[in-house]
Amino acid sequence: MLRQLGLIFLGLFVFTFQLHAETPEQKGLRIAKIMEEQNEGFIGDSSDMLMVLIDAHGSRVERKMEGKVMEMDDDGDRSLLDFQSPLDVRGTKMLTWSHKDGNDDQWLYLPSVRRVKRISSSGQSSSFLGSEFSFEDLGSQEIEKFKYKFLKDDKIDEHDVWVLERTAKESSGYSKQVMFVRRDIKAPIKIEYYDRREELLKIAEFKDFEKFKVNDKTFHRASKIHMKNQQTRKESIFEWSERKLGVKHSKNDFEQRSLRQ
16 A cells, blocks of 8 residues: 555656646756846947958958947847948948847948938848848847757856757748857857758857946956857957946937947
């Protein structure tokens, strides 16, 4: 009798555990929400930026920009990139309105023709001004845009990481992305991008993290993102300097009409 009761209790325990065990999809989404929560409350961001283009032979082209980001309460963030040099791109601007649902809105101002070009949803997978970053890479990272799946725990450079797979719910130039997220700072240190044939296309490495404090909350931001195209051997680098968080921008700075100013 006691043996039968023991088996019954064991069966109930196993059933209850299975009922409450996380699926890889549930765990992936939970981690993504932890990352989102860690990034909320920065208010605004301003910085000087350097974009470096490196071709397959190692030749380099440098472009300087000013960047700013405004955190929105009811939608995704808004960002503005303003090219300062060299002369052939000076005055070029890109405005992004990220959205939690639906495609992002992106506009590119080209001073040579004095007009604003809207980036279509199909064009967001194309190269951003000849770099290995696409317009999609510079757009929304809102968690509502993706499906997540936890793959495994791992280690990179002595850092414990979660490895997550995410796939876009809307149209995308990628079949999937694999993210390596540092557990201590809740931020990705590497992302692998797979093309529509599910072959590895690009790898982004996030380096030189800086610590910022806004209203007693600590944020970690990579000072460099190094994107390497695994198929063409071309590379691009974004570097941030003079970065400030907690900046209160005007919403008017992120309107279409501000692109012509």
